[in-house]
Amino acid sequence: MTDHPSVSRSNSGYSAWRLISEELRLDIDGGRLHTGDRLPTENVLAERFGVNRHTARQAIAALAEEGLVESRRGSGTFVTGHAVRLHRIGLRTRMTTSLGDQSASATIRVLHNAIEDAPSEIARRLGIDGRRAIRVETTRSAGGQQISVSTHWFDVERVPDIATALRRTGSVTAALHASGIDDYVRASTVVGARHATITESELLTLGPGAIVLVTEALDTLPDGTPLQHVMTRFSAQRVRLDIEHPRAD
Amino acid sequence: MTDHPSVSRSNSGYSAWRLISEELRLDIDGGRLHTGDRLPTENVLAERFGVNRHTARQAIAALAEEGLVESRRGSGTFVTGHAVRLHRIGLRTRMTTSLGDQSASATIRVLHNAIEDAPSEIARRLGIDGRRAIRVETTRSAGGQQISVSTHWFDVERVPDIATALRRTGSVTAALHASGIDDYVRASTVVGARHATITESELLTLGPGAIVLVTEALDTLPDGTPLQHVMTRFSAQRVRLDIEHPRAD
């Protein structure tokens, strides 16, 4: 178990129970508490974090609502089974096939699409100077659970019908194929993390203020011609990014 | 500018000003507000998020304390220059040389080292069954700013003096070299994100509850022999991970 300094929540913008809740999540995700293990009792937790028992209870209740733990009157609070998805990132990253063995069938749903001016930075990366771009907002789910939300940018001249194709096929690879593009590679990926916006929280069914992993990636043709700029937000609670390091031989 | 639904902060464990503060940070990091731009006025922000002006002020104050914005009485609040570090992750990831052009000299400081049993998962990856392991806790700083904290695990038989070498050289590569290891490669990297623990917040000089990017990586000899398991926590406010996708040719 981690050594927990008393919660110094002085005007941090986070309530005491939320901070405790996150620390407890660490003990679970970090492997210090395994499925079936009993958490310390509410009184012990309260003393350890220097708060009232009710505050500790609220922290536990938050984890219970997520399904991470389960409380049983008279006996204690126990860690339930919890799965973390691995999303593989590499040269041939494809949305619909990257979720490892856990679920082979990820489907993309198009929320919105429009033709508009891309932000200057994205227009530069896509190599479209004056031209307008296609923006597509998608969500991806697998196994009945929302995995991620994405904002795609395409060159309107290269793949004019990409939005319709995306809606029809539910797959970026298939939609590009329908536009005559048989192969593409991942050119760059940048990863960050931040709090989810309110919209993202709703789409991913997260509590407000939950954390998202953010990837910004550029896909190109094998010859390097930019194809797609895509920003994807994953629930950090449910997903880890598994980065591929191909051997140089 | 983003469309901001009114802040539904109902018992989320996050104070209203913190949620607003994070949304505003997005407008800056996301490129909707550039260096020198003026933020909406306090009254406008208060109305947009459905809170009192004082609450909006507190959100701005939090960003100002980070140095992300600057308020000028009578004229408004403006976005200051803010640098985001890029930490490159690839086959030859090295701690001390990965910080791009911004600062060539990152130094590692050893906080603590001990010989103990590694967690089973880590022992398995390092290929040390019964043997004990060396755990080293380090912090890394560059340009006067704390960048990351790491927990390293080494095989006690392969590199018995790694801790002393790390303290002396301030570099993993140099310390391994002193142990007779001239080359090593990154075998796997997994990226996640979570709230910082209280200890991490202190080491990285973050506000409590800030977000950290977490990488768990395995470094091996060129022949695949495991060398080091290292978990690194970066401040998500200050760092993005730039993932290398080597071409297959």
Place this chain on the structure above:
DNA sequence: CCAAGTTGTCTATTTATCTAGACAACCCAA
């Protein structure tokens, strides 16, 4: 200079969160 608009500061009040204590309901091992 002037007027409109902006941030800075103060006081007071309302609302939400946390603390404190007590006891019931329940589980489990002796």
Place this chain on the structure above:
DNA sequence: TTGGGTTGTCTAGATAAATAGACAACTTGG
């Protein structure tokens, strides 16, 4: 069966956060 330990629930009070309003200090453009 019994007794100690656990979670669930209730009441009340203390502390922190958010709201409300007013005005000062300052900047900017006309």
